[in-house]
Amino acid sequence: MVLSSVFLLASAGGDVVLTDHLRSQLVAESTAAVAGQSLRLGLLFEHEPLWHTYWVNPGDSGLPTRLRLTLPDGVSAQDVQWPAPQRFDLGDIVNYGYEGRILLPVNLLLPAELAGPSLSIELQARWLVCQEECIPGQASYRLQLPLASRAEADPRWQADFQRATQAQPKAVDWSATLSEQGDAVQLALHGNLPPQLAKARWFPHTPRLVANSALPTWQATVQGGHWRWRKSEFFSALPGQSEWWLRLGDETYRFVARSEPTTDHAEGTGK
Incomplete structure (x- = not known):
C-alpha cells in the first residue's frame, strides 16, 4: 500500500499539509513561547466528508494516529490529550476515531533558562484515513514561535483548542476491577x-481486550454494576490495569480498572 503524497501550502502558522482526503497543520494555542511556562500545540486534522482517522484504540481494525516530536534541549512533551472519540459501526466491525475537524493537543513544558529569538518544533505524524478503503499517510511539520516575555491566545486556533478542551474526558476515581469470565x-x-450508567456508551482505551462490536451485558449489584463483553479475538491476557472511557449524554468519563488474578474457580475456565 502506497503512502499518501504530501503537498505543502504557505501559511501564517505552520505549513498546511494536503494528503489523500485529509488536510493537516501543526498549530500553537499562543502567539509566542514564554520561558518557564507551558505551551500547548495541536495537530489540526480536517477530514474530507465521510473519511475518518483513528483514536489511540482504533477498535476492530485501523491504526492509531502516531505523533513524534523533536524538541530543543530542556523542552519536554506530555502525552497527547486525546479528545473523546466517535464510534463507527461498519457491519460487524466497530472502530473508534475522528471525522470532520479535530485537534489533537500536546502540552509542552518550557524550561526557565530557555533562551534565543525563537522556539523551533518539529513533528512527524503517521495515520490511516479510511472510508470504504483505507490509505496510510504521513507528514512532517515544522513550527517556529518567537520567544517572548508574554503571549496572547492566537485567535485563529482559539475555537479549535476550546473544542478539544471540552472534548477531554473527566477523570474519575471509581472503584473498578476487571476479571476473566470464561x-x-x-x-x-x-x-x-x-x-x-446502564445506558453508557463504552470506549475501551486499552486495546485488544473486548470485542468492540459486541455490546456489553449489564447487571446491577448492591454496590454498583457488572458489565461483561465477549473477549477480543486478539485477547492474550489481562493487563495489570486498563483504562476505560464511557459517555453519558454530553459528558465523557475515564477511569482505571485493576485486574483481578485469574483463579482456578473463575467461571468457565475449566481449570
Missing part, C-alpha cells in the same frame, strides 16, 4: 456512580 471479560464498578 470467554468474556467482566468489569465491576462500585461506589458513587452517576445515574443511568
Whole structure:
C-alpha cells in the first residue's frame, strides 16, 4: 500500500499539509513561547466528508494516529490529550476515531533558562484515513514561535483548542476491577456512580481486550454494576490495569480498572 503524497501550502502558522482526503497543520494555542511556562500545540486534522482517522484504540481494525516530536534541549512533551472519540459501526466491525475537524493537543513544558529569538518544533505524524478503503499517510511539520516575555491566545486556533478542551474526558476515581469470565471479560464498578450508567456508551482505551462490536451485558449489584463483553479475538491476557472511557449524554468519563488474578474457580475456565 502506497503512502499518501504530501503537498505543502504557505501559511501564517505552520505549513498546511494536503494528503489523500485529509488536510493537516501543526498549530500553537499562543502567539509566542514564554520561558518557564507551558505551551500547548495541536495537530489540526480536517477530514474530507465521510473519511475518518483513528483514536489511540482504533477498535476492530485501523491504526492509531502516531505523533513524534523533536524538541530543543530542556523542552519536554506530555502525552497527547486525546479528545473523546466517535464510534463507527461498519457491519460487524466497530472502530473508534475522528471525522470532520479535530485537534489533537500536546502540552509542552518550557524550561526557565530557555533562551534565543525563537522556539523551533518539529513533528512527524503517521495515520490511516479510511472510508470504504483505507490509505496510510504521513507528514512532517515544522513550527517556529518567537520567544517572548508574554503571549496572547492566537485567535485563529482559539475555537479549535476550546473544542478539544471540552472534548477531554473527566477523570474519575471509581472503584473498578476487571476479571476473566470464561470467554468474556467482566468489569465491576462500585461506589458513587452517576445515574443511568446502564445506558453508557463504552470506549475501551486499552486495546485488544473486548470485542468492540459486541455490546456489553449489564447487571446491577448492591454496590454498583457488572458489565461483561465477549473477549477480543486478539485477547492474550489481562493487563495489570486498563483504562476505560464511557459517555453519558454530553459528558465523557475515564477511569482505571485493576485486574483481578485469574483463579482456578473463575467461571468457565475449566481449570
